[in-house]
Amino acid sequence: MGKEQAKTRRTRSVVKAAKAAKSVPPRKPGRPSAAGNIDLRERVLDTAIALFAERGIAATPLRAIAQGARVTPALLHYYFRSRDRLVETLLAERVAPFVATSATPLLKPLPSPRATLRLFLETHMRNLAAHPWMPRLMAREVLSEGGSLREQMQMQFSAVLSPKILMLIAAAQRAGEIRRDLDPMLIGLSLISLAVFPFAAAPVWRGVMKHAQLPTPSDEDLIRHTLALFDSALEKPDAKSKR
Amino acid sequence: MGKEQAKTRRTRSVVKAAKAAKSVPPRKPGRPSAAGNIDLRERVLDTAIALFAERGIAATPLRAIAQGARVTPALLHYYFRSRDRLVETLLAERVAPFVATSATPLLKPLPSPRATLRLFLETHMRNLAAHPWMPRLMAREVLSEGGSLREQMQMQFSAVLSPKILMLIAAAQRAGEIRRDLDPMLIGLSLISLAVFPFAAAPVWRGVMKHAQLPTPSDEDLIRHTLALFDSALEKPDAKSKR
């Protein structure tokens, strides 16, 4: 239908276009990328990841993202080509940098493995606190059986984070810095649980606290508490009696 | 259209029906509830909760549940009237009993608050291990902003579990059974994290372990490990030096 009109429109300018095409080795004719579009793209990505973390990826319609970012649904396809590609983009431009930030202490280890582990825990928790959408997205989508993010995040974790963490734990055990009677794998799992779950569940327990009219701990309180727990939990059971 | 046929069909038997209706004070005429339908209903509920835990509630179509339980989508409406009511039924018949089981140690506390806490942790983790759909459903739906389960589960937790747990922790602190320098609220949060998250994330870390060709800890290993961590983490920091 309208395809004919578009073709006509293009044909009308073929001669001039050919002439213009001859004079453009370094710089194509036409308008270069405009000014405010980067802001717009970022706004869409921010809205998308917030909604995904809140409702789940599969349960969030593109129209909701569009409405949240005050653009048309067609724009999302103009920028990202498809819903799947939008999710991929989110992984590359939001999740991957997040993982990289959390991983920095592991890439420049301190002399003491235990201190490195502790620094990782602290860095990771500050990173989680600074990006509230991340723990919730992790807690939800990593669990999804066919989740689009899951395989990729699983790969990033198993490839980068988890071997390094396991090695640090084992090294700390060998150095006698932490108790030796626990499985390094399970210690790592406990650390991730202590770091991620409280942030992911924050809206729930903050709601419970408010309902009970109790003071709500801040993110900083939570980080301090978890580090204190880390300090004592892995202490070697010495001569003193337990329980 | 067909409504007319149905009306005719009913009209044809009005006389007999009126006669029958007169002779039924205690027991209505007609066929009482059949034999195998309870199994079918349970099968639908089992399928539904498994799929909800796997994909998320909002992302699971009724047709997928019907297919999984080998029934027609229309049957789900015949049994549960609507999608929302199916979710409510699941809460009442699957989630509530689960919460009740986990709460039993809290209702019959031992003399020692610390021992009661430990028993709760153990009971809760065994309960989680026995119902693999539960930790995943919790980890996912409790986090959902507008989740249908969230408010109700939040209410059950804030009404029953969380005050009792907080009181136990405070009592154990007062009795000198555990360290006093940590916020009871944050201790409770850490315990729930340690109990729930590893089970919810089990498919992920089991996948990572398999990929790295490492032996995978069993549920029982995880429970033992977490209880050992509980024992040492809350120990009072005595005279001996830390770190």
Add this chain to the structure above:
DNA sequence: TGTACATCAGTGAACGCGCGTTCACTGATGTAC
């Protein structure tokens, strides 16, 4: 400098599809007489 126009970012309206739900209907079961 002026003007013609290629190219850009972005849109409104419509598409087919799968969703939850509804509907008239069926064969089996059990009751009444």
Add this chain to the structure above:
DNA sequence: TGTACATCAGTGAACGCGCGTTCACTGATGTAC
């Protein structure tokens, strides 16, 4: 005992709706000459 039929559990096909996606199109921007 036989028979008429009310009531049951369960179904196939279709409903309207909201989804992701596509399409022809527009006005603004910038370039070529």
